[in-house]
Amino acid sequence: xxxxxxxxxLALLLVGVTVVAAQQEVSIVHYYSSDLGSATMAKLFDGFxxxxxxxxxxxxSAGHEDFKTQILVTIAGNNPPDLxxxxxxxxxxxxxxxxxxxxxxxxxxxxxxxxIIPAGVKPASIYxxxxxxxxxxxxxxxxxxxxxxxxxxxxxxxxxxxxxxxAACEAIKASGVAPIALGSMNRxxxxxxxxxTVSRTAGPEFRQQLMAGEVAYNSPEVATALEAWKQLVDAxxxxxxxxxYDWTDAADQVANxxxxxxxxxxxxxxxxxxxxxKPIDDYDFFPFPAINPDVPMVVHGSVDGWAxxxxxxxxxxxxxxxxxxxxxxxQATWAVGQGALxxxxxxxxxxxxxxxxxxxxxxxxxxxxxxxxxxxxxPMADAGLNMFAQFMNDPSGYMAYLDEVEVVAVDVFKK
Amino acid sequence: MVKTRxxxxxxxxxxxLLIYLFFVVFPLLSSFYYSFTDWNGFAVDYNQIGFAxxxxxxxxxxxxxxxxxTVLWTVAAIVIPTGIGLTLALALHGxxxxxxxxxxxxxxxxxxxxxxxxQIWLWIYQPDWGLINTFVRAIGHPEWSTAWLxxxxxxxxxxxxxxAWQQIALSMVIFLAGLTAIPQELIEAAExxxxxxxxxVRHVIIPLLAPASVVVIALAVINSLKSFDVLYVMTKGGPxxxxxxxxxxxxxxxxxxxxxxxxxxxxxxxxxxxxxVIVVYFRQSANAEHLYD
Numbered sequence: 001x002x003x004x005x006x007x008x009x010l011a012l013l014l015v016g017v018t019v020v021a022a023q024q025e026v027s028i029v030h031y032y033s034s035d036l037g038s039a040t041m042a043k044l045f046d047g048f049x050x051x052x053x054x055x056x057x058x059x060x061s062a063g064h065e066d067f068k069t070q071i072l073v074t075i076a077g078n079n080p081p082d083l084x085x086x087x088x089x090x091x092x093x094x095x096x097x098x099x100x101x102x103x104x105x106x107x108x109x110x111x112x113x114x115x116i117i118p119a120g121v122k123p124a125s126i127y128x129x130x131x132x133x134x135x136x137x138x139x140x141x142x143x144x145x146x147x148x149x150x151x152x153x154x155x156x157x158x159x160x161x162x163x164x165x166x167a168a169c170e171a172i173k174a175s176g177v178a179p180i181a182l183g184s185m186n187r188x189x190x191x192x193x194x195x196x197t198v199s200r201t202a203g204p205e206f207r208q209q210l211m212a213g214e215v216a217y218n219s220p221e222v223a224t225a226l227e228a229w230k231q232l233v234d235a236x237x238x239x240x241x242x243x244x245y246d247w248t249d250a251a252d253q254v255a256n257x258x259x260x261x262x263x264x265x266x267x268x269x270x271x272x273x274x275x276x277x278k279p280i281d282d283y284d285f286f287p288f289p290a291i292n293p294d295v296p297m298v299v300h301g302s303v304d305g306w307a308x309x310x311x312x313x314x315x316x317x318x319x320x321x322x323x324x325x326x327x328x329x330x331q332a333t334w335a336v337g338q339g340a341l342x343x344x345x346x347x348x349x350x351x352x353x354x355x356x357x358x359x360x361x362x363x364x365x366x367x368x369x370x371x372x373x374x375x376x377x378x379p380m381a382d383a384g385l386n387m388f389a390q391f392m393n394d395p396s397g398y399m400a401y402l403d404e405v406e407v408v409a410v411d412v413f414k415k
Numbered sequence: 416m417v418k419t420r421x422x423x424x425x426x427x428x429x430x431x432l433l434i435y436l437f438f439v440v441f442p443l444l445s446s447f448y449y450s451f452t453d454w455n456g457f458a459v460d461y462n463q464i465g466f467a468x469x470x471x472x473x474x475x476x477x478x479x480x481x482x483x484x485t486v487l488w489t490v491a492a493i494v495i496p497t498g499i500g501l502t503l504a505l506a507l508h509g510x511x512x513x514x515x516x517x518x519x520x521x522x523x524x525x526x527x528x529x530x531x532x533x534q535i536w537l538w539i540y541q542p543d544w545g546l547i548n549t550f551v552r553a554i555g556h557p558e559w560s561t562a563w564l565x566x567x568x569x570x571x572x573x574x575x576x577x578x579a580w581q582q583i584a585l586s587m588v589i590f591l592a593g594l595t596a597i598p599q600e601l602i603e604a605a606e607x608x609x610x611x612x613x614x615x616v617r618h619v620i621i622p623l624l625a626p627a628s629v630v631v632i633a634l635a636v637i638n639s640l641k642s643f644d645v646l647y648v649m650t651k652g653g654p655x656x657x658x659x660x661x662x663x664x665x666x667x668x669x670x671x672x673x674x675x676x677x678x679x680x681x682x683x684x685x686x687x688x689x690x691x692v693i694v695v696y697f698r699q700s701a702n703a704e705h706l707y708d
Binding site for chain 1: 456458541562651
């Protein structure tokens with residue numbers, strides 16, 4: 001080959017490389033691995049590429065459970081995607097503490113995200129004073145119930161106080177149906193009972209102190225909360241053997257009319273819609289009632305967001321993709337496809353079903369706090385979740401359980 | 416000539432040895448190393464903390480529970496598959512059609528992955544429509560039905576039974592192979608001497624099955640120590656850690672609670688226990704080989 005030819009080949013190769021480089025790749029890993037979730041996500045990526053022809057999304061996602069390990073391994077191995085979905089709260093905090101995430105504080109202010117992301121949701125983005133997680137959607141937890149069962153038991157208006165709640169449970173039980181379904185086989189579904197009994201009796205501030213290890217598990221405040229929960233178990237309001245069932249079993253029990261209600265996140269609507277249930281006719285929502293009228297009301301739930309690894313190869317592409325995801329159209333597509341509440345306030349509220357509308361309104365009216373396992377460190381969460389399962393098996397030893405959990409708390413928080 | 420042969424040996428052995436070093440020896444040594452640190456499995460930084468992880472093990476009630484359950488599982492592994500496997504092998508030994516049919520049926524669980532076995536037994540134990548509760552209700556004893564895997568007093572037993580169901584099949588096959596290896600004239604000689612069936616089993620067959628028994632017991636014990644999949648599918652160590660074994664405890668600490676250093680310390684303890692069993696196994700199997708000399 002002559003020198004001339006060689007140079008020509010090199011030049012052609014160079015042109016080729018430039019053409020390929022002109023279409024930048026944005027690599028992403030997310031945990032929306034269900035058929036519906038991945039299809040909706042793919043729709044959003046198509047919209048992004050249509051609006052940005054020079055960019056291409058490369059989706060390297062694994063299954064939901066594999067994701068948890070995959071993302072940590074790729075980040076620890078310095079081979080991370082440009083962008084990944086992550087649960088706001090303790091899990092994000094864990095990666096922030098290891099200095100593995102890129103701060104997005106400037107990104108937040110440059111794009112004036114304060115104008116579209118509700119102030120109540122913003123705390124879920126902030127870790128050690130900086131923004132590290134941009135919300136994609138919000139789920140809130142409350143009572144999802146079977147209106148036919150409620151009507152048959154004569155419960156026509158949904159309880160807003162603890163006394164009304166107890167009266168409703170008594171009426172449902174008298175009608176021959178278990179008032180409350182709970183599937184705590186995988187432990188976490190029981191956590192919302194602790195979240196709400198603590199924040200409705202001792203207040204949200206105490207609850208946050210408990211999550212941070214600043215107050216003791218065996219304090220009188222937590223005992224009072226568990227006593228409220230225990231009152232329901234002792235009265236026989238829960239379906240027996242909660243630990244034998246998963247949350248979807250509990251959802252089925254409510255749908256079939258074997259139980260009246262279950263304390264669960266808005267994702268249950270996606271499950272029920274998928275099974276052909278109709279909002280309002282087949283299921284409805286009411287918030288966890290007040291217990292102590294003097295403490296401020298909060299709503300518990302979870303925020304799914306986007307994080308950018310500190311060593312991302314294409315952070316600008318990642319940021320552009322995040323901005324696309326936050327556009328009202330993308331948010332509406334996502335919220336409807338996922339059975340979630342949009343993270344931004346400028347979506348058209350008519351996208352929501354009447355039940356999701358109630359949830360959205362409630363989220364807009366009170367402060368938001370993440371659920372238990374997203375609010376405290378993983379070793380602490382394990383001990384707590386363990387206790388909730390133990391409590392559902394036999395609530396009588398609750399004080400001893402709290403003492404045991406406090407031993408773990410002392411170790412975890414090095415008190 | 417010798418030199419050429421030596422070269423070939425080196426050539427053929429090097430790749431597998433390298434793979435073995437990289438995928439087995441290196442991670443093993445890493446576990447030992449990390450067991451003396453407080454690494455969370457993810458961060459760049461960690462501290463050397465000496466024997467603190469091992470000291471913590473002795474104070475941790477979860478470790479005590481997991482160790483007790485592992486010992487229980489091992490004892491069950493020695494008794495159940497050996498006893499039932501031997502009984503089945505003795506009953507089915509022979510060449511008739513029915514015997515072969517039953518052999519195949521009892522052998523079937525071997526062809527299933529333990530995760531699948533866990534799922535099948537999950538359905539058998541299901542409280543509302545599971546086989547066991549349906550059966551006890553059908554025979555008029557609904558009060559015997561319970562949520563088997565959700566009760567701390569039954570969960571571990573329930574998992575061990577599911578696990579043993581497969582292990583029995585393995586033991587049976589090994590015992591059957593052992594039985595064919597017993598010289599027929601020895602049994603006939605005993606018969607001529609007037610030994611009845613039980614005496615022949617007790618004094619001729621069982622002693623001659625020693626090599627097979629060593630394999631059965633060793634496999635059962637080693638399989639019980641490394642069992643994780645069936646437990647993960649059925650209870651994940653629950654309810655509230657009541658069915659944790661050391662492998663599940665190690666997984667929880669390393670990957671759920673991000674205590675990789677502590678998890679490595681558990682791995683080291685589990686490794687030591689397994690190593691002790693393997694050493695005993697090799698010594699016993701060396702002894703058993705003299706049997707036919």
